[in-house]
Amino acid sequence: MEELLLLDKLRRQYDQTPYPKVAIESVHDRDSLWLHSFTTPYYRRHRRLPPSGAPLRILDAGCGSGYTSLALAQANPGAQLVCLDLSAASLAVACERLAFHGFTDVEFHDLPLEQVGELGEDFDLINCDEVLYLLPDPGVGLAALAGVLAPDGILRANLHSAYARAAVFRAQRVFQMMGLTNGTPGEAEMELVRSTMDALNNSTHLKIDTWVPTIHLHDDLEWYQLNYLLAGDKGYTVPEVFALLAGANLEFISMVLWPTWDVRCLFRDPNRLPPLFAERLADKSPLERLHLYELIHSPHRLIDFWCTHAAQQPAATQPPALEHNLRLHLHPQLRTDSLRGRLEQALGEGKPFELQQHIRFPFGEPLPNAQMAGCLLPLGWADGTGALRAPLA
Ligand SMILES: C[S@@+](CC[C@H](N)C(=O)[O-])C[C@H]1O[C@@H](n2cnc3c(N)ncnc32)[C@H](O)[C@@H]1O
Known part of the structure; x- marks a missing residue:
């Protein structure tokens, strides 16, 4: 009964304000699409490119106003996209958005994701972004999504971090107790939150933690609805997320922004950790390393991850060894004429080519000189296959 009430509350909230409130005409920067490309998590899992052939089937579960659905369509040309949400108003905006950008062959379903099995199909890539933490039981949602994940399919999902969002949860509790x-919640409730937070003593922890650093958002209704006034919001730790995955027979692949979860980078010199810490860290599992990270530092609002069906075989951890007949590929997001042009220009001018300026990615060493960058040139642009046969010399 309580679950139905929560579902209804969420439906009303997102019918009133479909999320995100982004103009229909807005497109995603090409250099941020690596995150939504099936190639990225597939490579993280298998250390090889996904097989080509049948069109990719993608589900955006809890698609909201379809801005991420658009990224999925842009990042995976030719894919068959299915969008699902429990808010009809959100689906209408998503439909308008995708049509506006020329993606007309998209299915939309007004359905709670817990009932996704009713669609009777499975998917190679499932995106469930900013949804699971709203469900009364995210384990039920994960199990439903696992049920429609193709055997080699990949699910991207996220939950709120209990540590990073602790202050927001306290604020939500305050305004729940005030009956807001x-x-x-609409304009009137927003005004009550604003006047309360404004009036609080500047030295109160709640104000310091949630209000002062967010001054630029104080007029934005969507922001209040998603933070101070969000119904059903909950936080999780890394071990809790791994337990949820195990309960749905799913296996963690990687955090989406994996380089930003490296516990060694929390030290002044990542290459010189205290010896005992370094020794003990070497024995830790991925779960433990990520948990250590969040215990020491918690900048990530989301525990945002890719996972897949629990495997009988251990996943590949290293790229294949460099050997004859190895095929090197350029990530599809880099295979653009403009990148090629900029690379050729850098080569012509004998300047270093900094790859990370062309792909918005939270890490990446600059390629140190133009000669090394030149190795990229034979990859992908000429024949569209994106492949180069080793040996390189
Ligand atoms: C914060 S929005 C996220 C939208 C989109 N995924 C994004 O990140 O841009 C949450 C969305 O999940 C939808 N939602 C919440 N609970 C759901 C459920 N049980 N089944 C399907 N959709 C749900 C809401 O209607 C809302 O559109």
């Missing part, structure tokens, strides 16, 4: 989340 009994109905669908």
Whole structure:
């Protein structure tokens, strides 16, 4: 009963304000699409490119106003996209958005994701972004999504971090106790939160942690609805997320922004950790390393991850060894004429080519000189296959 009430509350909230509130005409920068390309998690899992052939089937579960669905369509040309949400108003915006950008062959379903099995199909890539933490039981949602994940399919999902969002949860509790989340919060509730937070003593922890650093958002209704006034919001730790995955027979592949979860980078010199710490760290599992990270530092609002069906075989951890007949590939997001042009220009001018300026990615060493960058040139642009046969010399 309580679950139905929560579902109804969420439906009303997202019918009133489909999320995100982004103009229909907005497109994603090409250099941020690596995150939504099936190639990225598939390579993280298998250390090889996904097989080509049948079109990719993608589900955007809890698609909201379809801005991420658009990224999925842009990042995976030719894919068959299915969008699902429990808010009809959000689906209408998503439909308008995708049509506006020329993606007309998209299915839309007004359905709670817990019932996704009713679609009777499975998917190679499932995106469930900013949704699971809203469900009364995310384990039920994960199990439903696992049920429609193709055997080699990949699910990207996320949950709120209990540590990073602790102060927001306290604020939500305050405004729940004040009765602001009994109905669908709108302008009046926003005004009550604003005046309360404004009036609080500047030295109160709640104000310092949630209000002062967010001054630029104080007029934005969507921001209040997603933070102070969000119904059903919950936080999780890394071990809790891994337990949820195990309960749905899913296996963690990687954090989406994996380089930003490296516990060694929390030290002044990542290459010179205290010896005992370094020794003990070497024995830790991925779960433990990520948990250590969040215990020491918690900048990530989301525990945002890729996972797949629990495997009988251990996943590949290293790229294949460099040997004859190895095929090197350029990531599809880099295979653009403009990147090629800029690379040729850098080569012509004998300047270093900094790859990370062309792909918005939270890490990446600059390629140190133009000669090394030149190795990229034979990859992908000429014949569209994106492949180069080793040996390189
Ligand atoms: C914060 S929005 C995220 C939208 C989109 N995924 C994004 O990140 O841009 C959450 C969305 O999940 C939808 N939602 C919440 N619970 C759901 C459920 N049980 N089944 C399907 N959709 C749900 C809401 O209607 C809303 O559109």
